Amino acid sequence: MRRVKMRLVWATAFALAIGVTAAQAQQPKRGGTLTYTFHPEPVAISTIATTAVPVALAATKVYESLLEYEGPGLEPKPGLAESWTVSPDRLTYTFRLRDGVKWHDGKPFTSEDVKFSIESIVRPFHSRGRTYFGEVTAIETPDPRTVVFKLKTPVPYFLKAFQAGESPIMPRHGFTEDEISGNRIRQAKIMQQPIGTGPFKLKEWQRGSHIIFERNPDYWKAGRPYLDQLVLRVLPDGAARAIAVEKGEVDLAPMSALPPAEMQRLSKLPNLVSSEQGSEALGPLMWLEINMREKPLSDVRVRQAISMAIDREKLVDVIWYGNGKPSRGPIVSGNPVHFDKTLKPFEYNVQKANRLLDEAGYPRAAGNVRFKLTQNFLPYGEEWVRQAEYIRQELGKIGIQVETQSVDMGGWLRRIYTDWNYDFTSNFTHNYVDPTIGAQRAFTSDNIRKGASFSNSMDYRNPRVDELFNKAAALDDGPERNQAWKELQAILREEMPVIFLIEIGYTNIWNKRVHGLLTNGISMYSGWDGVWVE
Amino acid sequence: MNTARFIARRLLQVLPVVLAIAAMNFLLLQLAPGDAADILAGQMGHASPELVEQMRRDFGLDRPIYQQFFIYLGKLLSLNLGTSNIQQRPVTDLIMERLPATVLLMTTATVVAVALGVLLGVAAARRSGRWLDSVISVLALVVYATPAFWLGLMLIVLFSVYFDLLPSGGMMTIGSGKTGLTLALDIARHLVLPATTLGLFYVAIYARLMRASMLEVYNLDFITTARAKGLTEGRIAWTHAFRNALLPVVTLAGVQFGHLLGGSILVETVFAWPGLGRLVFDALLQRDLNLLLGILFVSSVVVILANLIVDLTYGFLDPRIVHK
């Protein structure tokens, strides 16, 4: 009896000790600095100037929006708005704003700031402003703590729009009259010297070296942020960034900040964590955009043959060092709601590809060549060059002689979107949290517009596709909407206006001493008020 | 007085050249496909043609060419080199931020190259025809044929990866927060490999030139006179021959400035040295043509100034030239 009792005592003591240690290990520690790195250096600290990754990584620490989000599917929860209601017809959204929130300069945050931000800053100047708020007919501010949005047609992803990077709330008093009336919003001073409501404020920006953010002592979440400081180190050389992370001089390299070969190597080290979580809600997707206006690319069999000649697995492994996975269509597999999970991977079959080209009427002629094509690629860096080389080789094997052109960004945009003077090019887009935001614009015939970048440059016209996209754009999430997406994915896979290649992974690598990073599918673009370091 | 007129005259000669460079820059800018509005639109990932046209109007890109040229010239006069399309900041600011690091690198490389080159050249001349002379000549030839960027990479492999003696890149140890003397030492340590890489090519040139120059000077009359007067060989070498032989080397050093700038692009890229050369590489990656052309303009002006200084120094050392 006594022995059992002793064992019980030991067991309890043991359990208590574990529990206490575990609890201590989980207990966020206040204080400390988180150092992270990215390249290139941000050009501004506001996603209004540009939504490029370096800027988003910095701006989302000082600015916030009405809502915060949870989980990979970005479920909304209170942010600057403590509650909200949606009218049954989904045309009126009423937000009740939090009380006592202050800007970094001490002035109070009111509904006027929200109205100003959405109407005059986000909608006209944010690259997705119109996608989110294009249907808004009026923004009313009946009192300093209430904002009412009135829409003319329902927008299924409206509540997802209020992310810190997508619709940052900026202070009305942060802009001068000159800047507003002179239409110089992008060049406004506040873009370089931000004033936000976020958990951190800008302390110091030494160009070419670093940006230091310090804790906002008046942040509306009591006790947060845990960190004293955030430091963004500017290290132009990829190898230097990798060494810094390896040695622990830098704690976090988000969004594939390191060269792919290094990421592969570092992911195996014991003191580091490597994960694609934390940015999966961006839904990065890479494809070959095809100019369908002329033969032979106007023939769907030719496009299918091209698709079958590319080994996507190998592309991910060799060119992208394992960062990512083969794509299965216009919607990324990480999308928990809209992706059709029954879709199979695209076929890799060189023999069948050859047969398709023969059937389409393009036999091998002199030098084993069926026909010639020119290839363009995004001038985004080394891996894109390697990929272009790889695709050139693979297509060579099925008798397509490819000549690659290396153009600068301006030239590339002109060629693809203004002149429509190309055969095929690699291209890269984000799905974002809802396919209507990220996927629609490339495939509807009303978006065949000369001069509009990242529009439908392929001249793809399918009335059923247009119909389905428009239908899905208005429906709320549910079985009917999903049915539309299912059919869309099937059609686009079959018709291949673009050759879907890869969902490139955004790999985040951080030191094990960092905790609380992963909060939702877009964690890297969150305020990091819950992040703490040992 | 004469010096002042000399300077003024040379400056006046230089002005049309600067104007021509500006014109060439402008011409190149026009030749580039795609303009600033296109690039900004592309960065946003989604821009309607109306927005692009509006941006074009904002940037003044819809005005007739000759008007744009005069606006461009006017901006240059006020030292405004335009705005970098990619980085959205004034080109002048970007260049001024990076210039000190490059100047440090180039100066160190030049000083080291001249010092080492002169030393080796004199040694080779003194022992002309013998073992040391041959060794130095061969080494010079090999170094002269080596691509600078490859040399830098190999030095990194040797001294940084294999022996872990010197840092593989950057200008200072990140996150160390050093100041004062420790900072200077840290920078010096980071400077060793890049300056050596950049300068080694010129060591070869200066060594050969110094050697040839010394040998030529030795045969001149005033050396024979000095010997006749009874001066020791050593004194002759170091006071008479040396000073005169140095002149061509110093001249060449000044003239090589433009070449050095080109070399710094490669060396700074290899060593991630945060200077103008590295800025060129970054600008290339994104094809930031505004920035590239701004750098071209500034480096041309710098070369012109360097040549001017060389002329002045030459005139100072050899008074016959100024008073011509």
Place this chain on the structure above:
Amino acid sequence: MSGFAAFWRRYRRNRAAVAAAFVLILILAVAVAGPLLYPVDPFDMVGRPFQPPLQRFLLGTDVAGRDILAGLLHGARVSLFIGVLASVVATAIGVGIGALAGYYGGWIDNLLMRITEFFLTIPSFVLAVVLVAIFSPTVFSITFSIAIVSWPSVARLTRGEFIAHRDREYVLGARALGMPDREIILLQILPNALPPIIVVSSLMVATAILTESGLSFLGLSDPNVVSWGYMIGVARTVLRTAWWMAAIPGVMILITVLAINLVGEGLNDALNPRLRRR
């Protein structure tokens, strides 16, 4: 025939130059015959990436699993082609301008020299970089850009030669005979001015190869061909794990450029015996 024999006798005296000539011929042979005897596409993925030399592949594989030896052989073709072509074009332009400036003097000389000095002021590599960036890298845009930054030195040299020769007796005599200027320039003066021009031209091939490799290293190479500089550029970011990828092509550049330089000096000794180096 005796002219050539005399030339060869003088050239032979410089043993280093003779050895270098052999090396150069060897490299040319490799460039021409190499890809034929070893027909591997340098862009083809032949095996696992990052394989070191002397295993399955003689020189190993690069970051994308491509045969480094194939890259070396094809790179020889590209580098030599661009080097020689750029030098030829630069020489043609430079001689043309220099001859006119030197022969006619006066305002033509002034104008042409101003243009020449203009190009000499701009840092040549920076200009080459900008030109290739603007015109998009292809074998021809690269060749053209290198030629544009190289011709001024030839022009200056040619001008000097023509100035030295234009008042010589044989020229005055030709003019007295009523020979047109064009003939005097091309048939009388130019052959005499050729020796130093040939030397400078040959040395320019070496500089062109170095410039091309520098451009390729920075990412400004024709995406459809493999050049030595390109290979070093690809290897830049993986130096720690695979230094041989950068070392091997660099050694090739070094040997080639060294050989050309030595041959150039040999030519100088042989063609300009008056200007003997001590």
